[in-house]
Amino acid sequence: MDMLSGLLESPQARGAFLLKSVFNPPWGLRIEDRAPLSLATMLHGSAWVLREDAAPVRLEAGDVAVLRGPEPYTLVDDPATRPGITVGPDQRCNTTDGEDVTETMALGVRTWGEPHRTGSAVMLSGTYQAPGEVGRRLLAGLPALLVQPASAARSPLIGMLAAELEQEDAGQEVVLDRLLDLLLINVLRSWLTESGSGAPLWLRAGSDPVVGRALRQLHERPGHSWTVASLASAAGVSRAVLARRFTELVGEPPMSYLTGWRLTLAADLLRDPDLSLAGIARRVGYSSPFALSAAFKRERGVSPREYRNGDRPGTGVSAAATARTVVLGH
Numbered sequence: 155m156d157m158l159s160g161l162l163e164s165p166q167a168r169g170a171f172l173l174k175s176v177f178n179p180p181w182g183l184r185i186e187d188r189a190p191l192s193l194a195t196m197l198h199g200s201a202w203v204l205r206e207d208a209a210p211v212r213l214e215a216g217d218v219a220v221l222r223g224p225e226p227y228t229l230v231d232d233p234a235t236r237p238g239i240t241v242g243p244d245q246r247c248n249t250t251d252g253e254d255v256t257e258t259m260a261l262g263v264r265t266w267g268e269p270h271r272t273g274s275a276v277m278l279s280g281t282y283q284a285p286g287e288v289g290r291r292l293l294a295g296l297p298a299l300l301v302q303p304a305s306a307a308r309s310p311l312i313g314m315l316a317a318e319l320e321q322e323d324a325g326q327e328v329v330l331d332r333l334l335d336l337l338l339i340n341v342l343r344s345w346l347t348e349s350g351s352g353a354p355l356w357l358r359a360g361s362d363p364v365v366g367r368a369l370r371q372l373h374e375r376p377g378h379s380w381t382v383a384s385l386a387s388a389a390g391v392s393r394a395v396l397a398r399r400f401t402e403l404v405g406e407p408p409m410s411y412l413t414g415w416r417l418t419l420a421a422d423l424l425r426d427p428d429l430s431l432a433g434i435a436r437r438v439g440y441s442s443p444f445a446l447s448a449a450f451k452r453e454r455g456v457s458p459r460e461y462r463n464g465d466r467p468g469t470g471v472s473a474a475a476t477a478r479t480v481v482l483g484h
Contacts (some may be wrong), residue, residue, distance in 0.1 A: 166422070167331040172280040174319050176267035181230065181275065182237030189294060191282040193220065193338060195312055199275035205298060209403045216304025216312065218341050222296045228459035231275060264319045278316055278333040289437060292342075297354070302341040311337045346366055359403040364389055366433040369407060376416050377439040382408055412439075417453050420446060 174197070175183075185192070194201075195218045203211045203219055210233045213219055218411050221227055228237050239255065247256045259266055315333050318326070346353050360366045369391040370407075372380065385408055386396040400408045416438040423434045431443040440446040443458075450458050 155372060155464075167280070167282055167334045168425075170280050170331055170334055172264060172278070172315065172319060172330050172334060174265045174266065174316070175277045175279065176261065177275045177277075178233070178268055179231040179274065180235045180238075181267075182235045182239070183229045184226065184237040184240040185221075185229065186226040186243065187241050187281070187283075188226075188243050189281045189283050190223050191219045191296075191338075192223070192279060193281075193341075194221065194229065194277055194279040197276040197278055197312070197316055201232075201275060201277060202230050203299060203301075204230060204233060206414045208298070211299060211301060213301065214304060218312070218337065220296065220300040220302075220338065220341055222293065224297050225298065227299075229277070238358070263322060268340050278312065278319070280315075280330075280337075282334075284368055286367065300341065300345055302344055306344055309340050311340060362399070362403055364391055364396065364399050365403045368396060369404075372408070372415055376412070376419055377437055379439065380409070380412055414453070415448065416440070417450055420450060420458065421454070421461065424458055427462070434458070476484050 163387060179397055194203075194213070196213050196215045198215055200215065200379045201213045203221070204227060211219075230237060236250075239247050239249055246254055247259070248254055259269075261267065261269065311333060315330070315337065318329055318333060323329075360369050368385050371378075371385060371388045378384075380398055382393050389396055391399075397407060400411070404411055406414075420434055420438045423429055423437065431446065435441070435443050435446040438446070440449065450461070454461060467470075
């Protein structure tokens with residue numbers, strides 16, 4: 155598995171909420187839910203994204219915006235419009251007067267907004283609510299706002315999402331989760347491979363003839379007992395050359411990167427209740443459950459058992475509660 159594939163494998167929505175919002179101008183939403191990552195695209199009409207200390211960014215129909223949290227942002231019909239509704243960390247939607255409109259503005263199946271359902275602005279949005287649903291390394295490399303123009307999309311995913319939002323079939327949540335993942339991956343793949351995109355150098359390090367070979371080895375065989383020497387041999391260079399070039403391009407030494415990658419994989423595997431801690435430890439290169447637990451707690455702040463039970467720093471709620479949460483208005 156190459157580095158890009160490894161990074162793009164991490165978006166795994168679980169119970170993410172997708173919503174179609176319908177508005178007529180003037181309209182505005184202040185998003186303060188502290189979600190790690192959200193996507194928004196206009197099906198009809200346009201919108202502006204406003205963030206602190208940044209110029210307003212216009213979204214036209216078909217553009218896809220990837221918004222990295224937890225900092226708040228605003229979606230409005232015009233930069234001069236004051237948002238009339240705030241979506242808070244408790245996922246409740248309130249007007250500036252304090253009125254809770256979470257339920258009163260619901261329009262049926264995954265639709266929210268103006269009661270006549272024929273607004274000139276129709277927005278499709280989805281939110282990854284738990285940090286573990288998107289790899290920490292990938293999140294760290296993303297800009298606060300990434301926009302893929304409609305002209306670069308070349309994908310039927312937006313239309314498929316819009317159609318699926320209207321359905322109530324069995325397994326619908328899983329279908330929507332996977333479509334959201336695919337839409338995000340489509341945007342990120344274009345961004346990561348586009349020349350001059352501004353993506354961090356370490357995100358594109360896989361194309362380097364030396365570092366790319368080393369990264370492929372680490373991603374394909376994370377459980378191997380790697381050393382700098384053995385990794386350098388696999389990459390066909392000396393230890394000194396690999397250590398220097400890897401650190402320059404990736405931003406950290408090879409063994410430090412391997413530790414982070416192993417723990418990322420462990421976090422994903424911990425989502426499967428049928429896998430034992432001992433089995434996970436073996437798969438990701440740790441000699442014992444104790445060794446994995448010590449490394450995991452040092453890096454993540456919680457033990458693997460606590461993480462598996464949903465006690466994850468920064469989420470504020472358990473994984474089960476997160477999966478049940480309804481996020482309206484964005």
